[in-house]
Amino acid sequence: MLSGLDKDFEAKLICDGRPEFIFVFVNHYPESKVLKRKLRVAFETAEYNELSEKCDIKAAISSGMGYGLYGDCMIPLEEFSTSLKKGIKKRRL
Secondary structure (H helix, E strand, O other): OOOOOOOOOOOOOOOOOOOEEEEEOOOOOOOOOHHHHHHHHHHOOHHHHHHHHHOEEEEEOOOOOOOOOOHHHEEEHHHHHHHHHHOOOOOOO
C-alpha cells in the first residue's frame, strides 16, 4: 500500500492513545473517478486491513484548513471515499 518504502522500514510510535495515519490529497479533482476506484481497491487489501487495526486511517479535507491541519478537517479514509460519490459537503463543526 505504501509504495516506495524500503521493506526494512520500521516506524516507532511514541504517543498516547491510538495513532492516526493521515492522507493529504493535493490538487485532487473531486469529479475524478480514478482516486475513488483506487481507494476501493485499497480497502480490499490485506495491507489496508492490517494498518487499520493498528491506527485510524483518515483523509484531510483541505477546505477551511488554512495553514495547519485541524482535527475537525480530518475524517476516516472510508468516509472520504464515500464523500467522493456525493461531493464533499461542509461538516458540522
